[in-house]
Amino acid sequence: MSRHLxxxxxxxxxxxxxxxxxxxxxxRMSFTDGTPTELNxxxxxxxxxxxxxxxxxxxxxxxRLSLVPVASISARGALDSxxxxxxxxxERVETVAVTPDSATSxxxxxxxxxxxxxxxxxxxGPAQDALRHVDGVLLIxxxxxxxxxxGIAAHQTDLAxxxxxxxxxxxxxxVWAARAxxxxxxxxxxxxxxxxxxxxxxxxxxxxxxxxxxxxxxFPVPREFIRGxxxxxxxGFGPAERAGLQRFLDxAERAGLxxxxxxxxxxxxxx
Numbered sequence: 045m046s047r048h049l050x051x052x053x054x055x056x057x058x059x060x061x062x063x064x065x066x067x068x069x070x071x072r073m074s075f076t077d078g079t080p081t082e083l084n085x086x087x088x089x090x091x092x093x094x095x096x097x098x099x100x101x102x103x104x105x106x107x108r109l110s111l112v113p114v115a116s117i118s119a120r121g122a123l124d125s126x127x128x129x130x131x132x133x134x135e136r137v138e139t140v141a142v143t144p145d146s147a148t149s150x151x152x153x154x155x156x157x158x159x160x161x162x163x164x165x166x167x168x169g170p171a172q173d174a175l176r177h178v179d180g181v182l183l184i185x186x187x188x189x190x191x192x193x194x195g196i197a198a199h200q201t202d203l204a205x206x207x208x209x210x211x212x213x214x215x216x217x218x219v220w221a222a223r224a225x226x227x228x229x230x231x232x233x234x235x236x237x238x239x240x241x242x243x244x245x246x247x248x249x250x251x252x253x254x255x256x257x258x259x260x261x262x263f264p265v266p267r268e269f270i271r272g273x274x275x276x277x278x279x280g281f282g283p284a285e286r287a288g289l290q291r292f293l294d295x296a297e298r299a300g301l302x303x304x305x306x307x308x309x310x311x312x313x314x315x
Contacts, residue, residue: 047230049073049237052083052095054218056185057270058117058125059096060259062279065244072236079145079185080218087223093230094222094237098148102221103293103302110227112220114238115245118278118285120214123204125273127188128153129171129197130180134206141167141174142182148217149184151301152203152292156210172196189265189273213288214278245279 053075084101086092171181207215260267296302
């Protein structure tokens with residue numbers, strides 16, 4: 045009997061082109077919506093079978109997860125949806141309130157700030173309130189996009205742009221992974237999901253306007269903004285994305301930020 049996969053679905057605009065392409069496959073899977081952090085935890089608790097997960101969550105739990113090496117959420121330059129809003133220039137930031145929703149973005153910020161990272165605290169209220177007592181606030185996804193539209197701080201730093209300027213490589217924020225036992229018990233279902241994801245990528249590449257139109261109906265954002273934003277994202281997982289992810293995880297490991305159980309060589313599972 046085939047397995048009905050429980051699939052995590054990031055509810056933000058950045059993943060919509062892939063999930064839009066999967067919506068017709070509800071006979072094979074059921075979706076659970078959540079933030080990246082919520083879905084990472086649900087997958088590790090066994091409440092999901094497969095999901096897009098943050099790059100850091102995959103690396104830290106590579107012994108418990110099996111990569112579905114067909115897709116990512118990546119950017120080669122400015123992305124807009126991973127932003128440090130600050131009252132001082134980036135180089136002078138000393139204290140930061142960070143989103144609880146993305147471990148990868150928090151780790152990326154630590155790397156970009158360099159040695160001796162400033163004190164981080166968890167953001168637990170409106171960003172503008174936090175900016176009264178910290179230098180910067182890290183926001184992701186739709187909250188970051190809204191912050192840009194509203195101009196909530198004197199300075200904005202796009203972390204994906206800063207990473208690309210520093211390394212010349214794309215920043216890979218998320219990959220797809222299944223629990224290791226699901227990969228053993230339901231390989232045919234995972235292969236079928238991989239084909240559906242490839243189909244969603246192809247559909248978006250061939251008919252981007254249709255996907256943008258559908259996103260406009262779902263998200264309260266102007267169509268032209270959605271078109272430009274999605275155009276800055278990459279959903280592939282080819283050699284450039286693999287190299288960028290390797291660079292990011294190697295940098296995190298050298299800085300002592302990756303933390304076990306994952307070992308640096310486990311990134312080789314992505315081949």
